[in-house]
Amino acid sequence: MAPYRTYAMAFDIERGILPDALYWDMDDPYYYVRLNPGPSETDCLIAGGRDHKSGEADDGEARFTALEAWIRALVPDLGRERARWSGQVLDTIDYCGFIGRSPGNGNVFIATGDSGQGMTHGALAGLLIRDLIVEGSNPWEAVYAPDRTPPAAFAQYVNENLTTVKNVAGYLLPGEIKSADDLKPGEGGILQD
Structure with missing residues (x-):
């Protein structure tokens, strides 16, 4: 599985403005929208996306800004922001969760690798x-089996994890300078100790 950081925001929206559904696009970066029933005449719209591989970006605020601009352009009647959050999601090689x-250990059950579709996969799981547990089987168990090996899994696994190897290598390689004494006033450098 490959770890990704995802971003989401919740907004008030008047009930009935947007049909109740789960929406997402196929763009890169991708976005998704879902509705959650709220009190009285107000629902909660959850917009998310702009994911990136964990450790490859440090621009969370810029991603939230872009996410909010995208959803407000799409839904002009959107109300106030209720919350925002960011978290880790795990993508399986075939984007189909392990459930x-x-x-x-046949007596332990797992649900992971939901590729950011935790609410959907949570119900499915x-x-x-x-x-x-109760019946001993399910017609979909082979599709979500945690021990399945998707076609071309090894090549994709290697590709997904090259970033991790590259990042770790950066800590193991020598720095740019051997000693702080090598620096002149006003200079900087990376020193591996």
């Missing part, structure tokens, strides 16, 4: 795992 019996 079912844990490999090596509850249904699938319930069937595995």
